[in-house]
Amino acid sequence: MRTAAADGGRPAGAAAGLLAALAAAAAEQQGGAGRARVGLCVLCGLPAAGKSTLARALRRRLPQRPGWACAVLSYDELIPPEAFGPPEAEAGAGPAGPSPLLPRWKRSRRELLQCLECFLRALVAGEPLSAPASATQPAWGRFLAWCQGQGLLSSAESAGAGRRWTRAATSRPLCVILDDNFYYQSMRYEVYQLARKYSLSFCQLFLECPLECCLQRNRLRSHPLPDQTIYLMARKIEMPDLKKNSWEQNSLILKSSDCTSEDNEQIISLLATALENPVKQNEENTEQKEADRAICAASTVHQADQTCRRIISQTMKDAKDKNVLPSEMKSLAEELNKLKAEFLEDLRQGNHLKNQICIQNQYSDPATSVISSFQHEATNLVNKYILK
Known part of the structure; x- marks a missing residue:
């Protein structure tokens, strides 16, 4: 070495x-x-x-x-x-x-x-x-x-x-x-x-x-x-x-x-x-406090991931209650998981503001912005299947 x-x-x-x-x-x-x-x-x-x-x-x-x-x-x-x-x-x-x-x-x-x-x-x-x-x-x-x-x-x-x-x-x-x-x-x-x-x-x-x-x-x-x-x-x-x-x-x-x-x-x-x-x-010093804040920020993605998982679970339940065909439930799940991955990557890269919903509402917390946008897009996705 x-x-x-x-x-x-x-x-x-x-x-x-x-x-x-x-x-x-x-x-x-x-x-x-x-x-x-x-x-x-x-x-x-x-x-x-x-x-x-x-x-x-x-x-x-x-x-x-x-x-x-x-x-x-x-x-x-x-x-x-x-x-x-x-x-x-x-x-x-x-x-x-x-x-x-x-x-x-x-x-x-x-x-x-x-x-x-x-x-x-x-x-x-x-x-x-x-x-x-x-x-x-x-x-x-x-x-x-x-x-x-x-x-x-x-x-x-x-x-x-x-x-x-x-x-x-x-x-x-x-x-x-x-x-x-x-x-x-x-x-x-x-x-x-x-x-x-x-x-x-x-x-x-x-x-x-x-x-x-x-x-x-x-x-x-x-x-x-x-x-x-x-x-x-x-x-x-x-x-x-x-x-x-x-x-x-x-x-x-x-x-x-x-x-x-x-x-x-x-x-x-x-x-x-x-x-x-x-x-x-x-x-305790200023640099240490900054490091602590950076570590806390890293956990934001994990928290958003857990919340998005719960949203997906509830969305799938809603779709089933609305009689979405079993053959389409798999496609819906795949689309939701792909959407989640995209939103979390935006959060990691600090690109969450490019989502139109975030720009309109001007959320101060990046995780809240991503979760709100994801909830909105998930609802749109399930509605697409319900209205078929």
Whole structure:
């Protein structure tokens, strides 16, 4: 891998000084005394970009030099394949209407983060590990197995309430590498929020790999993803924006090719710098507030998508009640879904004002504009079938 961009990159001398300081700090913690020092490193990029290979290399390398413990949290291993099946109703939905459908993979990601938070809270406080109230038993069982497999939790204590940390988890700085695509900034920001909440270090390694190379590598896998999935992800992926987002400053963007010794030094330097500068809990500034607003804006498309789905469901019910022929119901559904995709793409691109309804009514909220326009067009579509 070759460094394409690095913020916080330091020369070898500076990195050596940091490593010496960290080695001294680790020596002070021998025997489990003091607060555990934990860093979260988000490893992101397209499928088959080389993330898991890099994660395994770091897990071998970090305990040897600079002497840290290292654990790799692989989303592919902890999120079961069935999570990518049909969506399911959100638990605890209110009685006001039908429960919104939540994709299982999103629920699984949420559960994994909840388990990770319990892990971080207990480790930093030096307390026994206990399950989160909201995660399912299978999710927690998988997480416990991960802890034991990474040498962080005593397997002899795993069945009872007195689960104990191993020396690997408490006696040296611990780097937890999160291995996933993390193609949206919002996905990575959730991890940053955990680091900020518990005053941990945070950094990102982004593997930039050409699309065709990822496709070729993926096809050689024993269980390859569909090409279309990687094409779609390539269109959506959001690289770290070091200038715009202050929370992404500790980031390294690497070209996915043969690893060089220079890249090794850059990665170690990034991890060391992050570990020496944990995120402050009360870190508030104008740039951060702007980043928070940007993340909230990204969720607007998701909210509009959920509302449009409910509109389609109600529209199809109305069409059935109005005796639209079964042979035409399929065509109506296809037209409605195509219409939804077009409206959501307009919202993503900021082109919602080109819809005539939005121009006429001058809605201040883009999502409200799109939803209102979609409702109007959906009504026109179903009327076309009813009046045939």
